[in-house]
Amino acid sequence: MNTAEIHVEVAPELALFVAHARRVGVHPLAVDGVSTLGHVIESLGVPLTEVGALVVDGREVPVAHVPAQGERVTVRPVARPQRVPGAPLRFLLDVHLGTLARRLRLLGVDTAYESTDIGDPALAARSAAERRVLLSRDRGLLRRREIWAGAYVYSTGPDEQLRDILDRFAPELRPWTRCTACNGLLQEATKEQVADQLKGGTQKSYDVFARCAECGRAYWKGAHHQQLEAIVARALAEFA
Template structure:
């Protein structure tokens, strides 16, 4: 008589999603004739957004496949860099505000609203065809989610490195507003002089203005820190370019 258990073999890269007691090479799961491979995988805590190749008894299978009793299910991680056809950019949940600003400094389209509840995020991701970035596994398991990804790391620098490694987005630093994600245009100093403090007018010559929110930016006191973010991202992705691009460090 066939075993009533399934033998699930998650790739070690997926072990962090498992409960500690299940972090091993083979996890046994009870067989449910109505459960698909996707249901089995998510029942272990692994969002399908993080899953790449699936195999049942050595043969490739999709998440809708219903395994037989006693089947062996191999679960691989998503391949990197990952391409998401049709994606227009990213959408970040309310806990990733710093990451959103750093992506914008790199010229990556990164939408962000705070506050925004889970339902609103899922709707926006679908309507705008954005990849939802979050550390909330439950949010990634929503059936209505268009596309999503779990962000690794607790520190913004680690989170940014993970997103760059996973998606390898095209970089165009200093072209987006870090405050609202709008596009920036360089602007003559004379056109914004009446909006600047005397010290700023005296010390800086290059300015940019957001098309969407009309904020004015310049390469101010925090510019060196942002230069380092840009330089590290370019080094990681192997792209060339000046770290000290158009002004976005200061703003008002």
């Protein structure tokens, strides 16, 4: 096995993934002459889901490129908006992103979510089977080869998480069309059709209802509607 030394520069947007000493500037890195550039980048801690162009000595190369002695590598972030070819844009979120899942559904974005921890292999398999973009803050999960597509969620705050995903993927927004509980599509419903889910005050105060075609959950403009309207209004103002 022949060792070689290359020089790697990681874009500032990806700096959080690498050791502090490598976050700024160009740094030497020993390679074995066999491993692909994709493997080398992952060994630095950067998930390939977050990598856009890989530029070697001024030319763009695939992740399968095997770096050679003296090459200078620039690792760029994914271009935005990111296009996911080959299937309608749909998401799958892991157990830690429940609030983000509900907000995406509120905006009418097709969003599957596992409310229990089913394990990384099952999540990756579902991403592949349903051709959904897997969203997670788990870097190890995003490195699994079987996922169809994935993206790291950079923030821990729901507001910032939502803005980041809308900015990165530019999904079509159709607010108030999906069930925030199960992702099913909503249909207009009469008061009589949802009467079994209404308490006395709701029966008297509201006349406009919707019902999920999948789980049957009823919806109306209740006490939290103003807060939800604000979330929708901000998203439409910036990303519609």
